[in-house]
Amino acid sequence: MATFSQARDTKPHPAFVGSESCTDCHKDATKAWKTSHHAWAWKQPGKASVLGDFDSAEFEHNGVTSKFYQKGGRYFVSTDGPDGKITEFEVHSTVGVTPLQQYLVELKGGRLQALDLSWDTKAKRWYHLYPDQDLKAGDGMHWGGPYKSWNARCAECHATNYDKNYDPQTRAYNSTQSEIGVGCEACHGPGEAHVAWARSPGTDLDKRWPGLTKQGLTVDLSDLSPETEIQQCAGCHSRREAFGDGNPLPGTPYHDAYRLALLRNGQYHADGSIRDEVYVYGSFLQSKMYARGVRCSNCHEPHSGQLKAEGNAVCTQCHSPAGNERFPSLRKALYDDPAHHFHEVDTPGAQCKSCHMIERTYMQVDGRRDHSFRVPRPDLSDQTGAPNACTDCHADKSASWAADELARRFSESTHRGPHYAQTFASAWSEPASQVANLLKIANDPDQAAIVRATAVELLRAGGADAAAQTIGLLSDPDPLVREAAAGVQAAAAPQDRVERLGPLLADPYKSVRLATVRALVATSLDSADPTVINNFRATSAEWQKSLSAKADFPETHLILGGVALTLRNIQAAEQAFQEAARQDPQLLDAWIMLIRIRAAVGDLQGARSVLKQAMASNPGSEELDALSKQFP
Numbered sequence: 318m319a320t321f322s323q324a325r326d327t328k329p330h331p332a333f334v335g336s337e338s339c340t341d342c343h344k345d346a347t348k349a350w351k352t353s354h355h356a357w358a359w360k361q362p363g364k365a366s367v368l369g370d371f372d373s374a375e376f377e378h379n380g381v382t383s384k385f386y387q388k389g390g391r392y393f394v395s396t397d398g399p400d401g402k403i404t405e406f407e408v409h410s411t412v413g414v415t416p417l418q419q420y421l422v423e424l425k426g427g428r429l430q431a432l433d434l435s436w437d438t439k440a441k442r443w444y445h446l447y448p449d450q451d452l453k454a455g456d457g458m459h460w461g462g463p464y465k466s467w468n469a470r471c472a473e474c475h476a477t478n479y480d481k482n483y484d485p486q487t488r489a490y491n492s493t494q495s496e497i498g499v500g501c502e503a504c505h506g507p508g509e510a511h512v513a514w515a516r517s518p519g520t521d522l523d524k525r526w527p528g529l530t531k532q533g534l535t536v537d538l539s540d541l542s543p544e545t546e547i548q549q550c551a552g553c554h555s556r557r558e559a560f561g562d563g564n565p566l567p568g569t570p571y572h573d574a575y576r577l578a579l580l581r582n583g584q585y586h587a588d589g590s591i592r593d594e595v596y597v598y599g600s601f602l603q604s605k606m607y608a609r610g611v612r613c614s615n616c617h618e619p620h621s622g623q624l625k626a627e628g629n630a631v632c633t634q635c636h637s638p639a640g641n642e643r644f645p646s647l648r649k650a651l652y653d654d655p656a657h658h659f660h661e662v663d664t665p666g667a668q669c670k671s672c673h674m675i676e677r678t679y680m681q682v683d684g685r686r687d688h689s690f691r692v693p694r695p696d697l698s699d700q701t702g703a704p705n706a707c708t709d710c711h712a713d714k715s716a717s718w719a720a721d722e723l724a725r726r727f728s729e730s731t732h733r734g735p736h737y738a739q740t741f742a743s744a745w746s747e748p749a750s751q752v753a754n755l756l757k758i759a760n761d762p763d764q765a766a767i768v769r770a771t772a773v774e775l776l777r778a779g780g781a782d783a784a785a786q787t788i789g790l791l792s793d794p795d796p797l798v799r800e801a802a803a804g805v806q807a808a809a810a811p812q813d814r815v816e817r818l819g820p821l822l823a824d825p826y827k828s829v830r831l832a833t834v835r836a837l838v839a840t841s842l843d844s845a846d847p848t849v850i851n852n853f854r855a856t857s858a859e860w861q862k863s864l865s866a867k868a869d870f871p872e873t874h875l876i877l878g879g880v881a882l883t884l885r886n887i888q889a890a891e892q893a894f895q896e897a898a899r900q901d902p903q904l905l906d907a908w909i910m911l912i913r914i915r916a917a918v919g920d921l922q923g924a925r926s927v928l929k930q931a932m933a934s935n936p937g938s939e940e941l942d943a944l945s946k947q948f949p
Contacts, residue, residue, distance in 0.1 A: 330535060330566055331509035331526055333478045333495035333502050338512055343501075349621035355499035357414035359475040362392050366411050368418045369436030369443065376434060376443040379451045383434055385443070394420065394432065399461030401454035410497065412475065414438065416682045421467050426489035429467035433460045437682050446680055455934065457871065457901030464901070468492045469869045473563050474553035477503040480563040485868040494563075504549055504619075506535030506567035536568030538619075543612030547601075550613045551575075555598035556584060560827060560863040572796045572826035579801070580771040582745040586703035588694060588738035589768065591687045594679045602767045603689040609644055611635075629653045632669040659726060665710070672706045692732040695719035701742035737768055741775070748778030755779075756786055759798075766795035773801035777808065784809040788817055796826040803832040811840050819845065822852035830856045831863060839883040871901035878910060887914060902934035905941070912944060924948050 340347045350356050360366040371392050374385040381403075383396035391407060398404035406422035409429060413419055418436045421429045433446045452459045464470065468490045473479045478495035495502070502508050510522050510533030522533050530537045538546050548571040552564075557575040565574040577599060578584055584593045589603050601607050616624060616631055624631045633653050635641040640649040651657065652669070660666030670676075672693055674686040695705040698716035707719035723730070737758050744751040758764055758772035773790060776783040783805055790802035803821055806814050814837065821833040834856040842850050867873040878893035891914050897907035908931035915924035925948045932941050 329526065331507040331511070331529070331533065334508040334512060335496055336477075336500035336502070338508055339501045342515060346501075346620045349618065350501070353620065353622045354414060355503075355622060358412065358499045359472070359497040360411045361497070362408045362411055367392055367408070368411075368414070368438050369420070370441070374443060376445075378434075378445045378448070383443075392420075394422065394434070396432070396434065397454060399424065399454055399459065412471075416684075417680060424461065426487070427468070427492060428490055429472070429492075430461050431465050431467050431471065433465070435680070439682070444681060448681070455902060457903045462901070463869065463871055466869065469867075473559065475499065476564070478507070478564055481866070481869075482562070483869045488869075490869075499553075502567070503564065504536075504567060505538065508534075510534070534568075535566055543610050546612045546614060547598075547607070551598040554596045556593075556595040557598075560831070560859075560866065562866040570826065572800075572828040574827075576800070576828050576831070577767070577797065579767060579774055579797070580741065586738075587701040587742035587745070588691070588697055588703040588736065589689055590675060590691065590703060591677055591685075591689075594685070597685075597688045599767060600688040603691070603765045606690055608765070609646060611644070615643075629667075629669050636669075671710065675704065675706050675709055692730075693719070693723065694732065694736065694738075695723065696733060697736055697738050701738045703738055703742075737764065737772070741771065744775045744778075748775050752776060752779040752783055756783070759787065759790060766797045769793075770795070770797040770801040773798060773805060776805050779805075780808045781810065784813070784817075791817060791821060796824070796829050799824065799829045800826075800832040803829060803836050807836040812844075814840055815842060815845050815849065819849040819852075822849060822856050827859060831860050834860050838880055869900070871897045871904050871907070873897075874900070875904070875906060878907070882910075887918065890914060898931075898934075905931070905935060905938060908935070909940065909944065912948070916948070921948060 336347070336350075357366075369385065371385045371387050376383050376385075381397045383394060386393055386395075393405055393407050395403060395405045398406070409421045409423045411418055411420060412431065415438045418438055420432050420434075420436075422432065423429055433452070434443055435446055436442075437444050447458075450458070454461065456462060458464055468481055468483065472481070472492065472494070476494040476497050477500040480493050482491040482493060483489075484491070505511075510526050510529055512533075513520050514522060514531075514533035522529050526533075529535060536545065536549060538549065540546070545568075549567060551571050552569075552574060555571075555575065556578040558578075559575055561574060571577075578595065580589050580599070584595055585599070586592050589600070591600055604611075613619070615635075618625055626634060635644055635647055636650075636652045638649050638651050640647050653667075655662065655667070658667050658669075658672065665671055670686060673690050674688065676684045676686050678684050693706040694703075695707045695716045697703055698705050698708070698720075705716060705719060707722070708714055708716055711719065724733070740751050740754040740758060744755060748755075755772040755776050759769050759776065761769065764772075773787060776787060779786075784807075787802050787805050790798055791806070793799050793802065799821065803818060806818050809817065818833050818837055821829055822837075824830050824833070834853065837853060838857075842853055845853075864873055864877065874893040874897035878890045878897065881887075881890035881893055891911065894907045894910045894914070897904055898911065901907070908927065911927045912924045912931065915921070915927055928941065928944060928948055932938065932945070935941055
């Protein structure tokens with residue numbers, strides 16, 4: 318098994334005191350919060366919190382009949398366990414309120430797992446989250462597998478002050494939190510100092526906790542800049558890789574805590590619209606609203622989570638002839654009118670969200686909307702495969718029909734012509750063919766930073782030439798672009814790589830520093846400036862720590878194995894790939910690397926033995942069948 322440093326940040330901060338400490342002074346906010354999705358994000362089971370039918374209900378899926386029942390006021394599920402046997406599990410806790418509720422059970426080693434059987438709170442029925450999959454025990458995607466681990470994958474966004482506390486030696490969790498559910502302090506920060514200030518406003522908080530707001534909080538959500546609020550929300554409302562072991566302290570800059578997923582194939586469509594579940598932030602960064610300073614609370618009441626107005630009214634608070642003085646650059650015009658939307662008033666087609674916030678359904682019943690607020694571009698659909706809002710509704714019509722209709726109705730629109738979607742769609746299949754176009758996008762200041770960073774990331778296929786042509790982006794103002802540009806430099810000659818990337822080892826944001834050390838990991842620094850060497854060591858420690866926080870992720874051990882191979886540490890590589898395959902027996906990359914390592918060291922019998930194990934866990938695998946011909 319790979320070994321990890323277990324060091325943790327020990328920055329002093331006020332204690333967490335619980336949401337109940339806030340209720341006396343913040344009655345209205347508390348009332349709104351108590352019925353919110355945040356408050357219902359994770360609850361103890363009870364009559365008020367369990368919404369599913371546990372009155373001897375049954376549900377059958379792929380030959381497994383699961384039963385839901387109560388005993389002595391406690392809730393139980395009888396279903397196929399991680400060993401494949403029908404087993405009784407007590408419900409540990411509930412997750413969510415609408416449109417579905419999930420249930421957690423506890424396995425040995427403090428491991429909480431989310432069942433794939435969920436309750437549809439609207440249709441009042443049990444259903445399976447993956448009805449088209451036959452996920453048997455031993456499969457990494459089975460509800461008892463690593464990808465359904467609540468401790469590892471979900472809890473940090475459903476709890477307050479969460480620490481995962483996974484021990485890779487015992488493979489057990491000792492997870493803690495100050496409060497299950499997203500409480501007041503999950504967003505506002507620990508409340509001890511704030512309570513002290515409220516009781517005695519003249520208290521000098523700086524003596525004990527330097528750097529707090531004057532009200533004793535770690536984050537100022539009343540700040541005039543919207544970025545503080547947006548980044549605080551984005552910590553959970555984004556598709557990202559976390560660097561830490563649990564919740565960062567509220568107020569931590571996003572790029573010090575997370576690595577945002579860019580517009581990658583499978584997660585987004587080529588035009589940047591949502592495909593897989595990406596949780597809002599990556600979409601919002603693409604929008605003109607974000608660029609103009611709109612923040613989450615302009616549309617959403619932050620404590621209830623509800624929209625601030627019904628229907629189109631939430632949009633017309635700004636998009637109207639009156640406009641909004643907070644956003645003076647906004648064009649004042651009548652939008653909520655058939656002259657703009659060409660649909661009958663009070664029909665679905667007349668709703669702003671129908672055209673500008675396409676909806677996709679996740680977890681079978683959960684409809685979520687794209688927050689890029691894009692203008693429909695059906696003219697791109699046939700070229701790129703990206704969907705469009707028009708044929709979402711007019712499913713019997715073609716994309717070309719929709720494009721012709723928009724051209725006729727909006728003859729002077731500027732929303733036509735070349736689009737980065739055309740380049741991305743081609744680059745996903747043949748990145749080397751699009752280097753010139755990707756460079757144009759990467760250097761276009763009118764594009765959103767996430768779009769530019771995506772173009773830069775795709776430029777890795779351009780080799781040393783692309784690395785030379787993106788040197789200027791290493792000092793780009795946006796950390797997303799700098800992070801992506803660092804990765805491109807991995808293709809540069811070693812001396813050039815060190816010279817260009819040295820300064821980024823001291824970048825103010827951890828996401829950029831870690832991208833830089835990844836690009837330099839196989840590079841000799843013998844002749845580098847001592848400052849660069851020291852910064853490399855410090856950043857390498859940060860990277861090791863971030864990997865330590867994900868020791869329960871199979872994919873982490875793939876990374877460790879790859880690094881060990883780069884450093885020619887065969888033993889460490891083999892240990893890492895073994896752990897990856899142990900955690901997820903369907904992770905073919907891990908098995909294949911183990912087979913190749915055994916063969917490379919001349920142990921053909923060992924390679925055959927590993928291959929046999931791999932095929933037992935992955936019957937019918939074409940990759941393994943092909944390998945078996947090499948080791949008869």
